[in-house]
Amino acid sequence: MFYILDIIGTIAFSISGVLVALNKRMDPFGIFIIAFVTAVGGGTLRDILLNETPVIWMRDMTFIYVVAITATITILIRNKIDYLRTSLFLFDTIGIGLYTVVGVEKGINAGLHPLICISLGTISACFGGVIRDILCNEIPIIFRKEIYATACILGGIAYFLMSKLPIEEDVVFIVAGCVVISVRLLAVKFKISLPNIYGKA
Numbered sequence: 001m002f003y004i005l006d007i008i009g010t011i012a013f014s015i016s017g018v019l020v021a022l023n024k025r026m027d028p029f030g031i032f033i034i035a036f037v038t039a040v041g042g043g044t045l046r047d048i049l050l051n052e053t054p055v056i057w058m059r060d061m062t063f064i065y066v067v068a069i070t071a072t073i074t075i076l077i078r079n080k081i082d083y084l085r086t087s088l089f090l091f092d093t094i095g096i097g098l099y100t101v102v103g104v105e106k107g108i109n110a111g112l113h114p115l116i117c118i119s120l121g122t123i124s125a126c127f128g129g130v131i132r133d134i135l136c137n138e139i140p141i142i143f144r145k146e147i148y149a150t151a152c153i154l155g156g157i158a159y160f161l162m163s164k165l166p167i168e169e170d171v172v173f174i175v176a177g178c179v180v181i182s183v184r185l186l187a188v189k190f191k192i193s194l195p196n197i198y199g200k201a
Contacts, residue, residue: 001170002105005177006043006056009098010063012091013039014070017132019088022078024136034132035071038095039063041128046103046120050110089188092141096125097180100152101173104159118156125152125180145194147187155180 017038021031040057047055057063103124107117126142126149133140141148159176163169187193 001173002102005098005173006102007062007066009095009102010039010066011070012095012098013128014067015074016088016092016095016129018071018074018078019091020132020136020138022075023088028075031075032068032071034135035074036067037135038128038132039067041131042099042103042124042126043128045127046106046124049120049123050106052106092129093181093184096129096148096152096184097155097177099125099128100155100180101159101177104156104176105173114160118153118160121156121159122149122152125149145196147184147192147194150194151180151183151187154183 014035017035018031020038021034024030026034040055040063044055044057047053100121103121104117106124107120112120130140130142155176158179159172162172162175167175
């Protein structure tokens, strides 16, 4: 389940990266690079912090193949994706949900404090998108007032709370990921955001 979630998260973030790159009208090489850094950027930073080197995509070529195939298919069907912004939001949200639980679990396996595990989950989920947005000359979502990293933190907390209950580990993975996704979706739907400390624009 852990490996499958990692692969699904890679697919979701790859699509997210491709959609941003297409919106910026990049060439195929640029699109692949943006898809790649979006998909593996957060996991790379996480593995470096855990001193797990070479990082996972260097040890397992499956991740390279998944990014390449996903990017190619997304480019080919780009005209069938009617609502570009909606699609980007959806796949980005799925990605942060899956990568949060993967990062938390890696922290647990390393024997780290729960707060550090939640931080690792948030890093795994958010920093691929940070790199993507910086390369695309955008202010990263995590640095804006949107509920983004907060959703990851709540998902990480849910993971630890459920892990204390007699619940199957696979169920804990799925529910915690769904918490992240649900919080993000609800925050956007009902326009919930972090407080604006600068007053009215």
